Amino acid sequence: MIYFNTDINMSLGEDIFAALRSGRFPHSVIIEGGSHSKRLSLAKGIAQALVCSSDEAPCGTCAHCRKAAADIHPDIEIYTEDKKGNFAADTAREVVNSVSIIPNEADSKVYILTLTGEMSPVSQNILLKTLEEPPKYAFFIVACPSRADLLDTVISRSRVFSLGEQESEPDEEAADEAVRTACLIAKAIVSDNEFDIVREAAVFEKDKALFAGALPVLGEIIVEAMKVKATGTGCERFDGAADALAMRLTLARLGELEKIIRELKSGFDNNRNYNLLITRLCTLFRANT
Ligand SMILES: [Zn+2]
Known part of the structure; x- marks a missing residue:
């Protein structure tokens, strides 16, 4: 109800x-x-x-x-x-x-x-x-x-x-920024220039909160991309990022990306070396794309 x-x-x-x-x-x-x-x-x-x-x-x-x-x-x-x-x-x-x-x-x-x-x-x-x-x-x-x-x-x-x-008020500006960043990263995963992702991820170096906010959004984008692949219907959210992933990646690869996100998130929650996490994000996301 x-x-x-x-x-x-x-x-x-x-x-x-x-x-x-x-x-x-x-x-x-x-x-x-x-x-x-x-x-x-x-x-x-x-x-x-x-x-x-x-x-x-x-x-x-x-x-x-x-x-x-x-x-x-x-x-x-x-x-x-x-x-x-x-x-x-x-x-x-x-x-x-x-x-x-x-x-x-x-x-x-x-x-x-x-x-x-x-x-x-x-x-x-x-x-x-x-x-x-x-x-x-x-x-x-x-x-x-x-x-x-x-x-x-x-x-x-x-x-x-x-x-x-x-509870404190949710910070809408920060949430918007997280979505924007996640969309850019998602598109960089499948861009022709493999350095795009390193460039987009550079914002995380000085902004842990942005990293924490963008990761779950990236996860959502990947799930949406899987849906696009399964249904053939485009995703209206995320500025075309889910569609771009669906077009270039296999379902198996999307599944891998989703798993990587979860690993990064748990690494972040467990206070693993932060700079290493960003590096892992860049390399794992580009690998075999
Ligand atoms: Zn009424």
């Missing part, structure tokens, strides 16, 4: 669904742990379920669900911190003042309050009265790193859903 758009463990998913299906979803919820984007994604999923008009909420297809998914539902409001990381007292007042206005379109109105740090006690106390006695239609979801950052009075009025250990 897929729970919303974020990967959460099954028992948490079941807890949330049970609460939704019960028709008595708590009016104040705290989502803690995980990363900021995971918390926000789960909060949005719950908000979607709360505004959904189907019995099987979130159905994903009703007008409410579609607007929620597009972040344009008028009854889902997201409040965040200011640039300095403070959830301002004025913002808290804004929330409180708007709660008395009935929902526009749905039967419910959902407030998502996202925090990356602590919320000042002043702001929390402004919200407290509303959390204690919210209108029937109003739901509050506080997405924060840890419940420990909130006042006991707020926690005691809320149901806590925990995403487990706190």
Whole structure:
């Protein structure tokens, strides 16, 4: 079963669904742990379920669900911190003042309050009265790193859903760089100039993190190349790298490359001589290509 758009463990998913299906979803919820984007994604999923008009909420297809998914539902409001990381007292007042206005379109109105740090006690106390006695239609979801950052009075009025250990945000730029590098290496494996791979792999000399990020992507490219060979259908990802490998290499050779990747990865994980690993990558990848 897929729970919303974020990967959460099954028992948490079941807890949330049970609460939704019960028709008595708590009016104040705290989502803690995980990363900021995971918390926000789960909060949005719950908000979607709360505004959904189907019995099987979130159905994903009703007008409410579609607007929620597009972040344009008028009854889902997201409040965040200011640039300095403070959830301002004025913002808290804004929330409180708007709660008395009935929902526009749905039967419910959902407030998502996202925090990356602590919320000042002043702001929390402004919200407290509303959390204690919210209108029937109003739901509050506080997405924060840890419940420990909130006042006991707020926690005691809320149901806590925990995403487990706190995680740092995935670094998208580094991930893009790893994919770019892996594509260049893959193409160099089958290029006519055997020194291309040495040139492309030179970036690893000063960047271990890039090596660690690019290796699994290379593995993916090779698996995709095997699929291309098996199905004859080109691969749309990886900038043509998988297709290039599929065109020039046999299935057996692709299998060997995949094995080499795994060996290099385990060598890296076991702290083998790093420069030697890069050299091995260059020689093994070019050998018998
Ligand atoms: Zn729906």
